[in-house]
Amino acid sequence: MIDLRLLREDTDLVRASQASRREDPSTVDTLLAAADRRRDAVGRADTLRAEQNTTSKRVGKAAPEERPQLMARAKQLAAAVKAATAEESAAEAALREAHLAVPNVIEDGVPAGGEDDYVVLKEVGNRPEFDGFAPKDHVELGQLLGAIDTERGAKVSGARFYYLTGQGALLQLALLNMAVVQAVETGFTPVITPSLVRPEVMGGTGFLGAHAAEVYRLEADDLYLVGTSEVPLAGLHMDEILDLSGGPRRYAGWSSCYRREAGSYGKDTRGIIRVHQFDKVEMFSYCDPADARDEHGRMLAWEEQMLAKVELPYRVIDVAAGDLGSSAARKYDCEAWIPTQGRYRELTSTSNCTTFQARRLNIRFRDAGGRPQTAATLNGTLATTRWLVAILENHQQPDGSVIVPTALRPYLGGREVLEPV
Template identity: 60%
Template structure:
C-alpha cells in the first residue's frame, strides 16, 4: 500500500495517478474522508480515555461522598470509552480497506491508457520468412505431436480444458530450460529457491493478488490456503515481518515453482495448445532493495531477461506497459514479447515490474538505514521479473525453430543438454 502521508500531503498526485490508470479518482476522495474520520475517532477515544484515567486518580484521594459520585461517573465514562473504541476500530478498518484497494501510483514514465496503448521500446531479431523457405509453419501443437512432446488430449481427459502433458522431448526441454535458467540466475547473483506453491491469505493479500486479481486465484477453502499464480507471492512473503540489514541489500532470489491460474475472463482466448493454461512452471526473479536503488534494479532485471531471450535466439520486442494494464502493485512494467509465427504477432513471455514499497508495506518488510537512529526503519522496495515461463517459452522455441520435415533446431545454448535438433518420433 502507499505511504498514508502521501494521501494527506499530495492527494492531487494520487488523483492524477488514478486517472492515468483509467481508474476512478473518487477512491482518493473517499480515502481522504475516511482518514479524517479515522483521525477524529482516535482523538475522541483518547479524550474520553484520558478523562477516565483522571477520574481514576481522583477516586483514590476522594472522600466517601465524592467517591460515590466519581464511581457513578466512571460507569458512564466506561460505556463512552467502549463506544469510542469501537468507533475508532471501525473507522480504522474502513480506512485500511480503502487504502489496500488503492493501486500503487503509476510512474509518470509509463504510457497512459489501457492494454493496447503500450510503447514499443525495442525490436530484436527478424522473424523467419517461411514462405521463402517453401513451407507453411506448423503451430506448436502440431509440432509437439510430431515430436511426441505435448499431449493436450490426455491432459483434458485427466484434468480438463487448458491442461496438458509434456512428454519425451517436451519434458526434457522443460527440464533443460529450468536447469539453464537457474544456472544463469545464479551467475547474476540470485540465490536459487524452490518456494511453496501453497500460501496463507496474508501472503496473497500482501502481494496484492486478492484485489482486482482475486477471481484468477485458486482457493482451498478447507485449508484456508491459496495456490500461487507466480512464485513472486512466496518469494515476497519470505521476509515478511522482518527488518533486513541494509548492508545485505539487494537480496536477489530466483524461484522455480508451479503456477496456477483460473484464467478468469479469458474465455475463448488461446484455447488451442499450451500458450494460456491453468498450470505451468516458471523461474521467477525477485529482489529486495532500497527505494532509491529500485529504478536501476528494474533496468537490470530487464537486461537479464533480454540476455536470456538473446541466448534462446528468439525474435522479440520490449514494450513499456501502459498504466491501465499494470495491476495493483507495480508503478512500471516492461514486457518482453516473443514472435509466434503461426499467430503472426508478438506475445508476452516475460515481464519485469518495479513495485517500489507497495508490497513491503503490506508485508511489513523494512530496513534500518546505515547510520540511522536505532529505531528508525523504512520499507524496502520489491521487484519481480519472469525469467522463463516454461509453456510459452516452449511454444516460441518450437514454432521459431521448426524445419520443413517436422524437426526443431534448437539454440546453441541448449545443445549441451539436448543436442542440436529435436527429431520427429513418427
C-alpha cells in the first residue's frame, strides 16, 4: 500500500508512476476520493461518539427525575452513531480496496514501459569461446554428469520437476552453502524458513494480487506454498516495531520455492530453467526508508560478488516500470549468459519495496525522535538452482566435463572438475 500522505501531497507523482507502469492512472483518483470520503466519515462519527459518551456517562449519575430525558437523548445519539459507524466502515472498506489497487510508486529514474523496455546498466565478464566444438546444453551435460534427471522428475511429479543427483546435488549444496557463508560474513543472519504461510502473510507481501495464479494453495489447510523465502522473511517481523538504530536488519533465507508457472506453457519446457520447485538463498533487509536506496545498491553489489565467484559473464538490467510487480519501486536483475540459448537469463533479482510491503504487514521502526514509522523492505537473490544451468554451460569442456569455479571448490571437497559418469 502506498503512503496516503504522499498521495495527497504529490498526486501527480503517483499518476506519473502509473503512466510509467502503463497502468490506469484513474485508480489514483479513485484512491484519493476514497481517502477523502473516509476522512470525512471518521470526523463525523468521532464527533457523534464523543457526544454519546458524555451523555451516557451522565445517565448513571443523573437524578431519577432527569433520567428519562437523558435516556431519550442518548437513544437518539446511539442511533446516529450506529449510522455514522456504518458509513465509516463502508468508507474504510472502499479505501482499502482502492488502496490495494495502486502499486508502489516507482523510484525516479526507473525506465518507463514494459518487459522489453529495460535498460542495460553494464555487462561484466567475457562470454566463453568454444574452440572446435559445439557447446552442449545443461540438460545434456546434466545427463552426462549424472547430475540432472528431468525424465524421472516428470515420471514422478510431472513436467517441470527434476531430480538433482550425485554431482548435481553436491553442486547445488556447494553453491547455496557458498551463498550462506558470504551472507554470514557480510552480517546477515542465516534463516531456514517455513515453506507454508498463512493467507495474510502471502497477501501482505503482495503475491495475491495480479500474480495470484502463480501461487500454490493448499485448500484443505488454507495455507500457501511460498514462491521465495522473501515471504516468510517479510512475515517474520509483521506487527512489530523494530529497533533499526544500529542499521538495517538483514536475513539470509534458505528455502525451497514453489511456483505454478501458470500461463508459461511452452516456455522453457526443456531443462531446469523454469521449474515448479527450486532452492534459493535470498537476502532480505529491513531498514529506514531514508537508507533504502543505498541498501538496494549494496544488495546488487553482493549479488555481483556471488556471480564473480562462479565466474559467469553477466549483465545488469534496470527493470522497466511495467515489469516491476506491485511491491517494487525499483528492481535490478543480473542476467547470466547462457551459451546454448545465445542470450542472457535472469539469475538474480533485487527489489526495493520501500514502505509498500511493510505498510501492509504493519512493520515499523522507531525514528530518531522515538516515533513509530513504517520501515522499508528489500530483497535480493544470492543463489538459486537455475545458476547450475549457467555454471554447467559456461564452464563445460569438449568431453562434457565441467570446470568448477575456483571459489566453489572448497565447498565441493576440493573438486576441480566434474567428470561424466
